[in-house]
Amino acid sequence: MHIPDGFLSTPVWACAGAASVPGVAYFARRSRAALEDGQVPLMGVMGAFVFAAQMINFPVGVGTSGHLVGGALLAITLGPAAACVVMTAILTVQALLFQDGGVLALGANVFNMAIAGVVAGYLPYHYWGATRHRGLAVFCAGFLSVFVSACLAMSQLLLSGVPMPPAVAMLSLALFAASAAMEGGITLAVVGALERLNPRWVQGTERNARSGVGVILVTALLLASVGALLASALPDGLERLAENVGIAGQAKALLASPFADYEARFLQVEWLRKAVAGILGLGVVYAACLGFGKIAARRSGAARSV
Amino acid sequence: MHYDVLERWSRGDSYFHRLDARVKILALLLYLVAVATTHPFTWSAFAAFAALAVSGVIAARLPLGGMLARAAVVLPFSATFAAISALTGEMETASSLLAKSYASALGVLLLAASTAMPSLLDAASALGFPRVLVLVLQFLYRYLFVVTDQAQRMRSAALCRGSALRRGPVRERFRAASGALAVLFARSYEKAEGIERAMVARGFDGRIHLLYSPRLAWRDAVFLAVAASAAIGLRFLLTIPA
Numbered sequence: 001m002h003i004p005d006g007f008l009s010t011p012v013w014a015c016a017g018a019a020s021v022p023g024v025a026y027f028a029r030r031s032r033a034a035l036e037d038g039q040v041p042l043m044g045v046m047g048a049f050v051f052a053a054q055m056i057n058f059p060v061g062v063g064t065s066g067h068l069v070g071g072a073l074l075a076i077t078l079g080p081a082a083a084c085v086v087m088t089a090i091l092t093v094q095a096l097l098f099q100d101g102g103v104l105a106l107g108a109n110v111f112n113m114a115i116a117g118v119v120a121g122y123l124p125y126h127y128w129g130a131t132r133h134r135g136l137a138v139f140c141a142g143f144l145s146v147f148v149s150a151c152l153a154m155s156q157l158l159l160s161g162v163p164m165p166p167a168v169a170m171l172s173l174a175l176f177a178a179s180a181a182m183e184g185g186i187t188l189a190v191v192g193a194l195e196r197l198n199p200r201w202v203q204g205t206e207r208n209a210r211s212g213v214g215v216i217l218v219t220a221l222l223l224a225s226v227g228a229l230l231a232s233a234l235p236d237g238l239e240r241l242a243e244n245v246g247i248a249g250q251a252k253a254l255l256a257s258p259f260a261d262y263e264a265r266f267l268q269v270e271w272l273r274k275a276v277a278g279i280l281g282l283g284v285v286y287a288a289c290l291g292f293g294k295i296a297a298r299r300s301g302a303a304r305s306v
Numbered sequence: 307m308h309y310d311v312l313e314r315w316s317r318g319d320s321y322f323h324r325l326d327a328r329v330k331i332l333a334l335l336l337y338l339v340a341v342a343t344t345h346p347f348t349w350s351a352f353a354a355f356a357a358l359a360v361s362g363v364i365a366a367r368l369p370l371g372g373m374l375a376r377a378a379v380v381l382p383f384s385a386t387f388a389a390i391s392a393l394t395g396e397m398e399t400a401s402s403l404l405a406k407s408y409a410s411a412l413g414v415l416l417l418a419a420s421t422a423m424p425s426l427l428d429a430a431s432a433l434g435f436p437r438v439l440v441l442v443l444q445f446l447y448r449y450l451f452v453v454t455d456q457a458q459r460m461r462s463a464a465l466c467r468g469s470a471l472r473r474g475p476v477r478e479r480f481r482a483a484s485g486a487l488a489v490l491f492a493r494s495y496e497k498a499e500g501i502e503r504a505m506v507a508r509g510f511d512g513r514i515h516l517l518y519s520p521r522l523a524w525r526d527a528v529f530l531a532v533a534a535s536a537a538i539g540l541r542f543l544l545t546i547p548a
Contacts, residue, residue: 004380005414006406007387010343028436035438035512038502043438044445045498049491051450052457056487059479068487077491089442093450096418096426097312099379099411104338163391163399189484190491197492 001153002094002109005102009160016156017107023115024088030081039082046078047086047093058186066182071113071145072121073187076138077194079203080122087114108156112149120221121145121187127214129205135188142187144218147180151225158232173229311376315368315419321525322366322420327429329526333533334417340541341409346398351544352405358536359412366420373419377411384408423447428516437513444514445501453494460486 008016034040050070057065070090074083091109094100101109121141128137154172158164194201316323337358344351363373384407391400417426424444431440469482 002383004383004407005338005410006342006384006403006408008342013342024439025436028438031438035441038506040438040441040512041445041501041505042495042498043442045449045453045494045501047442047446048449048453049494052453052490052494053487055454055457055461056483056490058483059476085436085439085442086446088439089446092443093446096414097423099377099415102338102407102410103334103414104342104410157387161399162387162403163394163396165390165394168390185480186484186487189480190487193484193488194491197488201491201495 001112001150002091002101003105003153003157004099005104007102007157007160007162008105008108012156012160013104013108016111017104020107020111020115024084024110027081027084027115031079031085034082039078043078043082043086044089046074047090050074050086050090051093058182060182060185066179066186068186068190069146069183071117071149072125072138072141072183073190075118075122075145076125076141076187076191076203077201080118083118083122084114087118108153112152112156116152116221116225117145117149120148120218123214123218123221125203126205127211127218131211135192138191139184139188140218141184143180143184144221145180146183147176148221148225150176150180151229155225155228155232158229169229173226311372312419313423316422318367318420320365320367320420322362324525325420325529326520326522326526327421327425328432328520329522329530330417330421331426331429331433333530333537334413336534336537337413338410340537341406341413344541344544347402347406348544349401349405351540352409354540354544355409356412358540359409359416362416362420363412366416368416368419373412373415377408377415380407380411425520428520432520441512441514449494449497449501452497453490456493457490460490 031039031043034043050068050073053068053070055067057067059065071083071087074086077083078086088110091101091106091114095103095106095109121144124137124140124144128134128140131137151173154169154176158169191202337355341347341355344355360370363370381404384404388400388403391397391403421429427440427443427447430443431437435443464482464486473479474482
């Protein structure tokens, strides 16, 4: 789903842009080795391939057909870093030449499809590609790449104040799941066909990847994207829940944090206030995690030395 | 896909075409930010911004009807969301979504139709796009239509042979389509290897050297000043409550 210009509110497109610029810069750096290996023409031609692949229709029954989106296929064939750069290039060309997605919204589209979508499309393959559930892993790669990016796009639209009744949001969630399943099926079929032609074209997977880490990462991604969608479709759902259960009073007292209601009161502009409060909150959480990690590491170190 | 239309338009010659691509990108960004932050986006605001874009189209001597029609590509997406907004009773949001997305698309189209892709990419590189990304964009644009045409030819050839792409049970057609995609992948891969060898043979070192270095002229500065003051001026004029 390509978001055009004019849909996102200023804080949303600005934040998405601020998130995707370092993201793409990071992946571009990591794929710099491709420059020495002469992989750059390959990356460009693969981008053209994804464009052309949209002309091949896949029947899915009931008279409908779909086509490849490509995030997971690129990640599985080129690796995540190169896939992210190629996806960014595709989105840029689509925005400039085909008016498919906006230019200011490019940051958001890149974040949804080229960063989150590619990472989501690589994780299952990386962690379970070498196990006996390989087919399922490839299917999940295709499914997640589309599902995560569609959910993120939808929640950005909702955050920007595009009106949408909760029923429509739920319906679109079901539609996303259907088209994501289609992408999963297409990715599975194409990866299978590619392996029969030349196994070298498919990225190797780590044989002893820890699948526990994979479960945590995939769950976190799903929670973040679907949770963002639910939170923006049903705002204040948590507070309503708290009131219904009758713990609102205690919870308010417990959560009387320095960023009450997520606002830093010393700033004048409302959205800036919220953004600063959010970033400060993230910092606090990060510091807490860092502290926990240090303590946990020291404990396990102590246990080992005993 | 009417790719050749934009390609032909962008090779035209006018005051607007000769402007430095970097300056045009900056002006476009200012215009888009002005459109995005104008609130509420009334019909008068839409008319003012559209008039700004249309004056650009006329200055670039581009066909107005064709440009207006091409920018309408965004309308199906916007109309879906506008319809949902209208159904929930937010008529203002609905019209604002339609108008904003159309005005923005017209601006982007003006840049794409008045700047040849190579100079656009050089400008992107000068404005700080990562080098790998710019190179990938150059190859992507160069081979976009080569690979697309190949896909088209493969499709016609398969249909001539009476392949299962069109007929038969869904399962068979699905298998045929995935095979076709894999073959397209294989051909693209081989093409890329050939390109890589040819470029190494010609001394490609991961960098495309230009025979000229673009320099900013007075007309670029004048254009940027005019475009920026128009966009910013409209932005602030239009938010004064009547």
